[in-house]
Amino acid sequence: MSTERRADETMPEDWSVPWPLRVARVRRETGDVATLELTPASSFAFAAGQFNMLYVFGLGEVAISISGDPAKGDRIVHTIRAVGAVSGALTRLRRDAVVGVRGPYGSAWPVAEAEGSDVVIIAGGLGLAPLRPAMYSVLGRRQHYGRIILLYGARGPADILYRRELEAWRCRLDIDIAVTVDHAGADWRGNVGVVPTLIPRISFDPHHAVALVCGPEIMMRFTIAALRDRGLAEDRIYLSMERNMKCAAGLCGRCQFGPHFICRDGPIFRFDRIAPVFGIREI
Amino acid sequence: MLGTKLAIERDGLQRIIDSLARRGYRVIGPTVRDAAIVYDNVTRLDELPVGWTDQQDGGRYRLERRGDAALFGYTVGPHSWKRFLHPPIQRMWKARREGDGFAVVEGDAATEPLAFIGVRACELRAITIHDRVFLSGPFLDNSYRIRREYAFIVAVNCDQAGGTCFCVSMDAGPKVEAGFDLALTELIEDGRHLFVLEVGSAAGADVVSDLSAEPATEEQIAAAERVVARTKSQMGRTLDTNGLKELLQANLNHPRWDEVADRCLTCGNCTNVCPTCFCTTVDDTTDLTGASAERVRRWDSCFTLDFSYIHGGSVRSSSRSRYRQWMTHKLAHWIDQFGSSGCVGCGRCITWCPVGIDITEEATAIRAAPAASGR
Amino acid sequence: MEGLERVVLKHPFFAGLGSEFGVAISGCARNLRFAASEYLFREDEPANEFYLIRHGTVALELHAPGQPAIVIATLREGDILDAAWLVPPYRWNFDARAAELVRALGVNARCLRDKCEADHDLGYELMKRFVGAMGERLRATRLQVLDVYGTSRG
Numbered sequence: 080m081s082t083e084r085r086a087d088e089t090m091p092e093d094w095s096v097p098w099p100l101r102v103a104r105v106r107r108e109t110g111d112v113a114t115l116e117l118t119p120a121s122s123f124a125f126a127a128g129q130f131n132m133l134y135v136f137g138l139g140e141v142a143i144s145i146s147g148d149p150a151k152g153d154r155i156v157h158t159i160r161a162v163g164a165v166s167g168a169l170t171r172l173r174r175d176a177v178v179g180v181r182g183p184y185g186s187a188w189p190v191a192e193a194e195g196s197d198v199v200i201i202a203g204g205l206g207l208a209p210l211r212p213a214m215y216s217v218l219g220r221r222q223h224y225g226r227i228i229l230l231y232g233a234r235g236p237a238d239i240l241y242r243r244e245l246e247a248w249r250c251r252l253d254i255d256i257a258v259t260v261d262h263a264g265a266d267w268r269g270n271v272g273v274v275p276t277l278i279p280r281i282s283f284d285p286h287h288a289v290a291l292v293c294g295p296e297i298m299m300r301f302t303i304a305a306l307r308d309r310g311l312a313e314d315r316i317y318l319s320m321e322r323n324m325k326c327a328a329g330l331c332g333r334c335q336f337g338p339h340f341i342c343r344d345g346p347i348f349r350f351d352r353i354a355p356v357f358g359i360r361e362i
Numbered sequence: 363m364l365g366t367k368l369a370i371e372r373d374g375l376q377r378i379i380d381s382l383a384r385r386g387y388r389v390i391g392p393t394v395r396d397a398a399i400v401y402d403n404v405t406r407l408d409e410l411p412v413g414w415t416d417q418q419d420g421g422r423y424r425l426e427r428r429g430d431a432a433l434f435g436y437t438v439g440p441h442s443w444k445r446f447l448h449p450p451i452q453r454m455w456k457a458r459r460e461g462d463g464f465a466v467v468e469g470d471a472a473t474e475p476l477a478f479i480g481v482r483a484c485e486l487r488a489i490t491i492h493d494r495v496f497l498s499g500p501f502l503d504n505s506y507r508i509r510r511e512y513a514f515i516v517a518v519n520c521d522q523a524g525g526t527c528f529c530v531s532m533d534a535g536p537k538v539e540a541g542f543d544l545a546l547t548e549l550i551e552d553g554r555h556l557f558v559l560e561v562g563s564a565a566g567a568d569v570v571s572d573l574s575a576e577p578a579t580e581e582q583i584a585a586a587e588r589v590v591a592r593t594k595s596q597m598g599r600t601l602d603t604n605g606l607k608e609l610l611q612a613n614l615n616h617p618r619w620d621e622v623a624d625r626c627l628t629c630g631n632c633t634n635v636c637p638t639c640f641c642t643t644v645d646d647t648t649d650l651t652g653a654s655a656e657r658v659r660r661w662d663s664c665f666t667l668d669f670s671y672i673h674g675g676s677v678r679s680s681s682r683s684r685y686r687q688w689m690t691h692k693l694a695h696w697i698d699q700f701g702s703s704g705c706v707g708c709g710r711c712i713t714w715c716p717v718g719i720d721i722t723e724e725a726t727a728i729r730a731a732p733a734a735s736g737r
Numbered sequence: 738m739e740g741l742e743r744v745v746l747k748h749p750f751f752a753g754l755g756s757e758f759g760v761a762i763s764g765c766a767r768n769l770r771f772a773a774s775e776y777l778f779r780e781d782e783p784a785n786e787f788y789l790i791r792h793g794t795v796a797l798e799l800h801a802p803g804q805p806a807i808v809i810a811t812l813r814e815g816d817i818l819d820a821a822w823l824v825p826p827y828r829w830n831f832d833a834r835a836a837e838l839v840r841a842l843g844v845n846a847r848c849l850r851d852k853c854e855a856d857h858d859l860g861y862e863l864m865k866r867f868v869g870a871m872g873e874r875l876r877a878t879r880l881q882v883l884d885v886y887g888t889s890r891g
Contacts (some may be wrong), residue, residue: 081467081468082468083465084465084467085460085463085464085465085466085467086463089465090597091468093455093468093504094467094501095454095455095467095501096454096455096466096468097457099463099464099465099466101419101463102769111649134646136457136459136648136655137457137646137647137648137655138646139646140644140646143396161775162674162744165629175462176462176463177462177463177464177519179457179464179466237620244591262883262884274399289679295798295801296801296802297801308826318693319414319670322670322672322677322802323669323670323671323672323677325642325643325644326501326642328499328500328501329500329501330495330496330499330501330503330640330642331641331642331643331659331662332511332640332641332642332646333641333643333662333669333670335687335691335695337611337695338611338694338695338698338699341700343499343500355611356614358780358781359614359615359679359681359798361678361679361680361682361683362614362677362678362683489750670803672802672803672804673803674804675803675804675805677802677803679805704849
């Protein structure tokens with residue numbers, strides 16, 4: 080016996096079937112990046128760092144991190160960059176279009192475990208999207224953390240994501256934010272330089288800090304080296320890894336990274352656990 | 363009744379097949395086709411490879427006539443039971459455009475119960491390994507679960523080992539220990555052709571109740587045990603599994619990977635014939651009008667470039683990295699993931715590799731000279 | 738060792754270096770040869786040797802998943818390969834691949850560091866040359882990062 084499910088109905092029972100959801104809002108972030116807000120028919124619970132599989136009818140599915148606030152189950156937020164057929168189609172959707180959603184999948188940023196510590200969030204490029212939920216969670220319980228530092232590097236001023244939000248956070252007295260770009264024109268008054276160059280200058284206690292890192296793999300490699308130079312232990316560094324993803328359920332075998340399934344053991348990994356395979360070519 | 367050993371005549375097996383068919387099972391067993399022994403529907407005993415045996419070595423598979431009329435006188439061919447429990451092509455769901463959105467249809471998969479005749483010990487082990495892969499994680503493969511629950515297994519103790527067999531090294535045979543409904547050991551001696559039959563489950567006992575079967579004599583049981591012991595001594599290959607996981611995980615940059623890469627064609631035969639390889643891909647398609655869509659899952663191989671594709675290119679573009687992925691997953695990472703080796707020692711990957719790459723030889727070569735730096 | 742001492746002093750990096758320093762350095766040095774496509778070292782490996790290129794081209798590369806290795810610079814006859822061996826944590830920051838047949842001088846890092854600690858005059862001579870070479874490399878890299886040939890950004 081089969082059941083049909085359409086938008087504005089509850090989540091399918093079968094985890095492998097996409098849940099049709101309506102697009103409530105589309106925001107253009109930069110040239111090829113857009114943020115979609117979807118309205119779930121029932122409250123959608125997820126943890127910071129997790130991702131959904133987003134389905135475009137007849138075209139395919141892609142894994143996209145959830146970028147909204149875990150405390151708000153009434154909207155599902157995804158920031159997507161157009162890099163292929165499906166992601167491109169997602170960025171071109173309009174309000175009221177219907178998208179299929181499966182999830183949430185994967186491991187989460189250690190937001191609860193980091194209570195009592197300084198939290199250093201380091202994002203490169205689109206890496207800010209999967210880290211924003213962690214920032215929301217940490218700010219939501221601000222008094223339970225030590226220093227909170229955000230380092231964010233973008234290609235250029237036009238590529239800065241969530242700019243108004245960053246400026247709003249910057250106005251707070253209880254977060255340190257440093258934004259840098261790889262290159263800029265003379266009208267940019269901010270930092271120019273790669274993100275790892277900011278790390279020697281920030282102030283945190285390496286014995287009581289946790290670093291959350293997300294960005295292109297080369298950027299994460301150099302960031303981790305800079306964090307280690309500051310005395311941060313490998314079991315205090317977390318990163319988000321990415322590989323080919325189809326089922327997101329640990330059954331198709333494609334997302335393997337050494338012995339780890341990125342869809343199930345990741346995408347968030349404590350660095351010491353993947354250090355033996357991280358940096359091995361073509362692993 | 364579990365564990366009971368009975369003796370049945372040759373045509374007792376025909377009655378078992380008939381009994382299963384009456385109960386609504388689709389009965390599948392070994393048959394000869396295209397110069398190989400493959401699994402297909404069977405209704406009569408003469409559809410089995412009567413009097414055939416196989417000669418196997420690296421990159422070599424030949425059928426030959428035996429001197430007798432044994433029904434199971436060969437080892438394993440290119441097929442494994444995974445093609446029935448984890449089908450090569452399977453539709454997962456379909457969807458239909460509606461207005462500005464779409465509706466998905468879930469839960470319309472139907473299936474018939476399957477009965478497998480002639481499951482070897484290594485294949486039983488492979489099925490248990492797949493049980494862990496598909497049924498022990500946070501998300502279950504539901505269609506596997508249903509097929510598996512209704513599968514009836516008639517296992518067979520091998521009366522000889524193949525040229526590429528090493529189930530003994532993997533502790534996966536040659537004797538079938540558990541996980542079967544019925545288990546047969548074929549005895550052909552002194553002009554008699556019979557089976558020692560062991561009952562392994564209540565379902566098996568139920569099927570046996572349709573037969574008139576005598577308890578096996580001590581002499582028959584001893585003869586069956588001699589068959590197993592003889593097979594055990596004939597293994598074509600060996601694999602030293604001591605510390606093998608640690609050895610491979612510490613040697614990801616060993617020069618042997620370059621050496622095997624010179625020979626590997628990345629054809630993916632090994633992943634196709636391996637009874638435990640499970641990787642798949644999905645195709646999302648629509649019909650020509652774009653009104654309906656479906657998702658189809660099909661077998662894939664870590665040897666393809668698409669397998670590891672992420673925006674811009676494949677993570678594993680060299681054949682070196684793809685062979686390394688397959689072998690280290692099978693013999694090392696699998697243990698971290700599922701608690702046991704992924705290899706059952708069936709030897710299919712060795713037999714069906716067009717250039718005869720031998721996983722046991724590769725492991726031995728790395729063990730003989732581990733890389734000094736350890737990475 | 739006399740032949741090696743001459744080779745050391747002839748290398749452009751050591752131009753103007755006193756012969757007594759040449760003797761000290763050649764005591765830690767050896768001649769090396771790399772075939773085309775051979776890697777001199779890989780990222781994150783211990784940096785144990787100071788390489789000076791005598792002949793041929795070396796490509797400095799970074800690897801990332803899903804793409805071929807990115808060549809960030811090529812170095813030639815007369816260039817030095819990097820100073821990672823000079824400062825902790827003594828680990829290479831990128832891969833170095835011989836783009837063609839390469840002949841190089843290899844100076845054992847530990848040996849040279851110890852000699853510099855013992856003789857600060859030797860250390861100072863080397864530092865002057867390093868700062869010059871690294872400064873030039875930084876200027877070139879900055880220009881490279883400008884992406885001057887790319888289309889203009891809004």
